[in-house]
Amino acid sequence: MTTMTETSPATAAARAMLPEHGTSLGVPNLKLAFWTFLGSECFFFGTLVATYLSYRGKSLTGPYPADVFNFAVTSISSFVLLMSSYLMVLALAAVQRGDRGKTLAWLFGTALFGLIFLGFQAFEFTEFYAKGLTLQKNLFGTTFFVMTGFHGAHVAVGVLWLLSLFVVAWVKGIPREKALNVEVAGLYWHFVDIVWIVIFTVVYLIPDPSKGA
Amino acid sequence: MTDHRHGSEPGHGDSAGAAGHAHPTVKTYTGIALLLFAITALEVWFSVAPFLQPPDRRPLMIFLLLAAATIKFAIVVGWFMHLKFDAPVYRRLFVAPLVVTILAEGVVVWLTQIHLRA
């Protein structure tokens, strides 16, 4: 962390308008803060996943993962979240181009896909609950609901954030020099997506050693 | 106080925002999205493919699934989050914690599993 320099093709005049202007590393404070925060979030979700994995296959009673998982549903919802990341980069690109129409469309689309994901999660939780898996039932229920619940809460915060940006873009527009505000929302959104990539693989795809029904 | 310069650390401002450098284009993004879709499909197939189902093939299946997830992870972080193209400080701030958390939490999982088996 001793020498952090990079070069820029931007002209001096344009540079003076940018939020990174005059900073030691030539990067905006907000974005630096956000990556720091995401490093912290790695530990947050890392600990939740570690708790799940520590107790993987250790439930004393069912339902076990094989009893409740519905691959088709989860695969589709995972795909939806993955594609919302795609819409997010399109939204950022639109803001950076100053394309207000596309900005609105893609921001809304990203939030919508997030909502669809949350809908799938609500459906999944309800299904599991109906099959007898509760927070208190066994270690699987405890660790699964809390881990995916915190992920879902992060998605919900992201949806709220994106919709707030959508309203701002709708009411007064987001100028190109304020693109950073969308960019950090995007970083958050993609992070939530990569957490799901890990959860989807580790929890759903890799077979659980416990015996199913 | 609007234009002081930092003499000792030359070079400023490669933040994302500004257009005009080696950034992925919308077309690239679309390609990446398709690639992510393909890998996800592959992952789902790994988990049901008959040749991976026998118990002695389990390690191979887990390896393939983890490899696929790692690639997806890297693609989203590298391209969608621009980490590959952005200032190196971001990479350090994110990758170092990621590595430490995987190592430390991995040991926690390992020790707890051993303890529960005992």
Add this chain to the structure above:
Amino acid sequence: MSATPLTAHPAHAPPAAAPSGIWDWITTVDHKKIGLMYGVTAYGFFLLGGIEALVIRAQLVKPQSELVSAQFFNALFTMHATTMVFLAVMPLSAAFFNYIVPLQIGARDVAFPRLNAFSYWLFLLGGLLINLSFLLGFPPDGGWFAYASLSERMYSHSPAMDYWVVGLLVLGTASLAAGVNFIVTILNMRAPGMTMMRMPVFVWMTLVVQFLVVLSFPIITVGLIELLLDRTVGTNFFLPLHGGDPLLWQHLFWLFGHPEVYILILPAMGMVSEVLPTFSRKPLFGAPFVVFSGILIGFLGFGVWSHHMFTAGLGPVADAAFSATTMLIGVPTGVKIFNWIATMWGGRLRFTTAMLFSVGFIALFTIGGLSGIMHASPPIDLHQQDSYFVVAHIHYVLFGGAIMGLFSGIYYWFPKVTGRLLDEGLGKVHFTLQFVALNIAFFPMHFLGVDGMPRRVFTYDEADGWHLWNLVSTVGAWMIPIGLLVFMYNVWWSARRGPRAGDDPWDGASLEWAISSPPPVHNFDAIPNVPSDRPLWDQKYGDATLGLDRRDPHIHLPPNSYRPLIAAAGVTTVFGAFLIRGHDIYRHLLDAPGSTIQSIPFSSLFLATVATGVIVLLYGLYTWFFEPVE
């Protein structure tokens, strides 16, 4: 979003109508005022934790004492440790981060001034919340480590441990916010010329500490949430009854807890690294080694946690590995001690009070470090675990180390903060009393521990043979407040009548001594140019110039804001609601013992409090983000 760097704003005059009096303190976003608030609040908690310690020592002064009940004794040692770690040493260090770091790097404030205020308010509210438990009769009593399953509902029915969990969740949020803020400040707000390797060592240690905070607090946050859910919702995270493993809590706690130890000591190491060179009139010997040692300690700090768990039975492989990493982490610590000594070697030493505290720090921390290295060996640790030997070790490291370092910092920077010098005579009386008292208080604990006295016992028998050293230890402990009274009188007197300090009373080398004492609200009339790692010496004794004689025509300072307080109140309310849930469950269990937690309905008061907290938080955040910062 939060405030962008000051330099990015169009030119602006300082705010015309600045708020005054108490409202100014409530709404301030000035890092210096926030630093003072941290310092005063933390010192108050330090006295509270000290009183708890004095009662503990009074109870142990003789065998079979009945001064306090066993139950209350549990609360005393739990809250003494919790208070000293989270409410005294950490925020006292935060006071210095806030006040000193922006000055030392040549910045006008931290990167996110309102987030900084948010951190302070969360710290204050969290500290009040956890101590509210005393007033309501449920002080936490499960130890500062809250080991499951003892801390689980089935063994701790009362809401006591809920206060501990909830308080720490609030305090952790405060630390995380501050951590991100200071990392960005240090990486990105340095004055021109201030490369990373030109930063004062105190700034470096602050940076390492903030990384430790940002990376270790999420771990305990998850652990706390899991414990809270076990206690209030009925999940099974650490309950063996359902296959859960209490050992997992120990892992999560110490994976946080060991970096936390370095969070407590590294700031003091940074302060000592400023004080010693100043009063030796020599640059810090091998400064880069001190810096890299600090970074190495930061990394290795995440690889040693299981040495707190040698007696848990992790097996020979884990024990051997963690023993090795623990011995390894002693190396960079030892490097620092030699660097400090070598700094003094051949220097023109001035034994001011600040210097005495720094030298005292080296001596006492070395003793604590050596007993720490002893614990790195599992066979030895098996004997010392949970004995007074460990209590001796921790107090040499945290009182002899961290607190001595912090006092060194107070004596060193007091003139900068107030513009007046502390009385040196009284300061030396304070140092002597404190140095002697703490050795009388803590050194006998080594003997007691080796003699087999377990820690955390509320009394002992005459036949145990522990009376003498307990008596000595208590006498020493009760001498500590005498020194503190001298210190407080000194502060009270000197802040108003002390001799004027001038800008640079100690002939300092770093940037804070180049500006007036106390510093102007905008810190620097002009942002300095930094030619080396000891810029002010270069200006005074070389031909370098910092360029401070100019004055920037337009200095923009962010306006005051009460939004951080609102947002902090929202966060505290959401977490605090779980105290209501804790009380509900306790009442229910008294009426119907044996009922499961999930069978106890959520009260409408609990739900309403959560909802209120969320609304207040959202209101605070939205008005914060859309608040004009010009």
